[in-house]
Amino acid sequence: MRLGIAVLLAVLIAWTLPHGAALGQAAGVKVIVNGVEISLSAPAVLSGGQVMAPISGLFEPMGAVAAFYEADRTIVISNRVRTTVRMRLGDPTLYVNATGARPSPVAPMQRGAQVFIPVQAVFAALGAWTKYEEAERTLYVSSQIKSVVTQASPDALQIRIDATGPMRVETHVLSSPDRLVVDFLHAALRTQEREIPINSAGVTRIRTAQFQVKPYISRMVFDLSQPVETRVTTSPTSYAVTLEVRPKDAAIIAQPRPPAPGLGERERAKIAGVTFQESGQAGRLFIDATGTMEYRVREFVYPDRLVIDVQDAVFIPVKQEIRVDGESIVSVRAAQFTAAPPVTRIVVTLKRKMNYVVSQSDGRLAIEINEFTARGHLVALDAGHGGRDPGAIGPTGLRESDAVLDIAMRAREMLQRDGIRVWMVRDSDATVELADRPLLARDAGATILVSIHANAHTRTAVNGSETYYLTPQSLALAQMIQDELGVVLGIPSRGIKTANFLVLRDSGIPTVLVETAFISHPDEEARLRDNTFRQRIAQAIHRGITRFLAIYPTPVAP
Ligand SMILES: [Zn+2]
Numbered sequence: 001m002r003l004g005i006a007v008l009l010a011v012l013i014a015w016t017l018p019h020g021a022a023l024g025q026a027a028g029v030k031v032i033v034n035g036v037e038i039s040l041s042a043p044a045v046l047s048g049g050q051v052m053a054p055i056s057g058l059f060e061p062m063g064a065v066a067a068f069y070e071a072d073r074t075i076v077i078s079n080r081v082r083t084t085v086r087m088r089l090g091d092p093t094l095y096v097n098a099t100g101a102r103p104s105p106v107a108p109m110q111r112g113a114q115v116f117i118p119v120q121a122v123f124a125a126l127g128a129w130t131k132y133e134e135a136e137r138t139l140y141v142s143s144q145i146k147s148v149v150t151q152a153s154p155d156a157l158q159i160r161i162d163a164t165g166p167m168r169v170e171t172h173v174l175s176s177p178d179r180l181v182v183d184f185l186h187a188a189l190r191t192q193e194r195e196i197p198i199n200s201a202g203v204t205r206i207r208t209a210q211f212q213v214k215p216y217i218s219r220m221v222f223d224l225s226q227p228v229e230t231r232v233t234t235s236p237t238s239y240a241v242t243l244e245v246r247p248k249d250a251a252i253i254a255q256p257r258p259p260a261p262g263l264g265e266r267e268r269a270k271i272a273g274v275t276f277q278e279s280g281q282a283g284r285l286f287i288d289a290t291g292t293m294e295y296r297v298r299e300f301v302y303p304d305r306l307v308i309d310v311q312d313a314v315f316i317p318v319k320q321e322i323r324v325d326g327e328s329i330v331s332v333r334a335a336q337f338t339a340a341p342p343v344t345r346i347v348v349t350l351k352r353k354m355n356y357v358v359s360q361s362d363g364r365l366a367i368e369i370n371e372f373t374a375r376g377h378l379v380a381l382d383a384g385h386g387g388r389d390p391g392a393i394g395p396t397g398l399r400e401s402d403a404v405l406d407i408a409m410r411a412r413e414m415l416q417r418d419g420i421r422v423w424m425v426r427d428s429d430a431t432v433e434l435a436d437r438p439l440l441a442r443d444a445g446a447t448i449l450v451s452i453h454a455n456a457h458t459r460t461a462v463n464g465s466e467t468y469y470l471t472p473q474s475l476a477l478a479q480m481i482q483d484e485l486g487v488v489l490g491i492p493s494r495g496i497k498t499a500n501f502l503v504l505r506d507s508g509i510p511t512v513l514v515e516t517a518f519i520s521h522p523d524e525e526a527r528l529r530d531n532t533f534r535q536r537i538a539q540a541i542h543r544g545i546t547r548f549l550a551i552y553p554t555p556v557a558p
Pocket of ligand 1: 258384391453454
């Protein structure tokens with residue numbers, strides 16, 4: 001894209017990750033969202049019962065993004081499940097999605113460069129739980145569990161837990177009596193403690209309760225009649241988590257239970273070691289021990305990894321590392337994590353988010369690691385220009401159309417390796433009319449569209465990457481791709497911007513235009529010729545897209 005075509009509509013709010021405390025917070029009010037203390041760009045204040053805080057950085061831990069459109073003085077907040085909240089400066093009304101308007105106790109306001117919003121009112125409109133603690137001068141905000149739906153058959157129990165924002169799930173297995181404990185971190189459960197009788201699939205009943213507040217943890221305890229295996233799946237289409245509980249191997253059930261160890265003298269497991277089997281993009285991890293293991297599995301990101309802690313377990317080899325360097329699994333490390341009480345920790349480092357299933361039998365804990373699929377999505381990649389239109393041309397003659405085609409082909413390969421379907425606007429030096437591109441993508445059934453360009457400016461000193469979007473549903477995709485570009489490219493990140501480009505206007509699906517680097521800048525032109533740099537751009541686009549697909553609803557098949 002050439003500069004000058006762009007009609008800038010908005011002043012975008014800097015994407016600031018909350019790292020530590022900002023200056024001036026001591027005097028103001030603290031805001032903690034899903035366990036993360038927000039590093040506010042200006043001190044929050046109280047007004048009319050509302051905490052008024054600057055919008056930047058507030059919504060990321062809730063899986064939502066905010067933008068301020070200066071031209072029409074509008075603030076737009078949108079989340080993964082397409083809830084959109086709009087407010088205008090000076091207007092005490094919350095516009096939720098297309099239909100709902102509800103009063104807000106206080107209107108948003110501008111002070112200097114900062115836009116302040118009524119924090120409780122906006123988060124409540126997103127369905128979050130908020131509580132202001134006067135004594136601590138702290139506002140707590142957390143995701144809220146909306147519903148728990150169980151579906152039982154003799155060989156499987158499925159529980160779908162739907163929430164209004166992201167939750168983290170931890171599972172623990174406890175013995176005497178046998179229980180499965182599932183904790184939902186950063187999730188408020190505002191219904192009364194509940195008991196759900198099940199008597200199926202090895203589960204006698206489920207109890208749900210708010211286990212802890214500040215930070216919020218909701219807990220489900222499954223009383224078990226026999227050993228079970230569980231599978232936790234986070235939905236790519238919503239904030240729901242599905243638990244699947246199945247009875248383990250029937251042969252084990254028939255055997256008499258070993259006598260329970262005496263009180264205060266619990267059996268200490270000795271772990272002989274861990275083994276790993278790779279099979280294509282999946283893998284199996286085995287942890288072998290004497291006796292039953294009490295364990296919990298947690299997921300972390302950046303990098304994606306699974307952490308398995310085995311309680312009361314001595315790790316005989318002390319330390320063990322398995323380099324896998326596979327398509328989806330990088331390594332497995334195991335070590336004695338603490339000595340008293342003895343905890344063995346096993347860390348599986350992944351190349352990307354994966355699903356996992358844990359099962360235990362006869363002194364062996366097995367963790368099956370499977371592909372995380374973005375079922376139903378079709379990603380359209382649009383390499384800009386081509387054919388009759390070479391796009392911008394660098395000082396030494398590099399054509400934008402050639403550089404971006406190569407980047408798009410690389411991104412296609414990475415997405416396909418992840419099992420994601422890709423449709424290319426062009427996969428050769430072909431002419432495709434600009435106006436046709438979004439329509440072709442839509443007709444092909446694409447669910448998102450990413451247009452790839454190299455930037456140009458008459459001032460050759462201008463450099464860096466930037467990503468454009470137009471519709472609210474495209475904002476998170478733009479942000480995620482730009483985040484990744486900013487991390488890996490080693491050139492300045494110019495952030496995300498809105499522009500009324502043709503390609504962003506007509507597709508009806510989340511659509512962004514990535515300006516990878518300035519081809520008019522001599523150094524960046526040289527980099528754009530370099531395969532390593534092109535590969536890094538493709539990786540950033542790939543990573544941004546997979547992050548987005550993991551949170552964006554799969555559209556219903558036509
Ligand atoms: Zn271009």
